Amino acid sequence: MDKSKGQLEAEVSKALTQWEKSYLGRGSISVKSDILRDMIIVxxxxxxxxxxxxxxxxxxxxxxxxxxxxxxxETGQEQLKDIIFSLTGQEVTSFHTDISTQTGERFMVFKLSGDLEKLLS
Structure with missing residues (x-):
């Protein structure tokens, strides 16, 4: 893969922001993606x-x-998995999400088929 970890994290954040706007009708204020071993944490x-x-x-x-x-x-889960696959070349083996009603933050964790962080280093 010819992208840096930081470039790919930024691309994931941008793609998920676009997905939110088109699928949910509005986007979040900010999105931060982190690649950690075989996971993308957003x-x-x-x-x-x-x-x-x-x-x-x-x-x-x-x-x-x-x-x-x-x-x-959850209803948009397949689209999210497709977005991650198209950006990383990795299959999403599981997807987890939750929202904090106190802070208004959502976390998404994409568990991948391989160690993406290792591939990028």
Whole structure:
């Protein structure tokens, strides 16, 4: 692979921002991707709208927002796996995501078929 680790991390962040905007209708405020061994860990900040933060003030609203937001991302999982494959050449063997209703951050972890960090070094 002729890209540096930093270049590939930036490309992943840019591609996921574009996916968010086209699939979810809006993007996060910032996206940071890190390649670690056979994983790509993505941190997205500024996910929740002011209305969603207001709903998160009680447990029922919090769980509703968390479930809805996670379901939305889960339905786009195949597209996300395709994006990662097209950028890295690695199959995504598993995908994990969660959102913090306190900070408005989402984490995505893509577990890959090979050690991408080693390939890039």
């Amino acid at each position: 941190t997205l900040t500024g996910i929740l709208t002011p209305a969603e933060y207001a709903l998160c003030k009680d447990k029922e609203g919090l769980l509703s927002i968390k479930n809805t937001r996670n379901s939305l991302v």
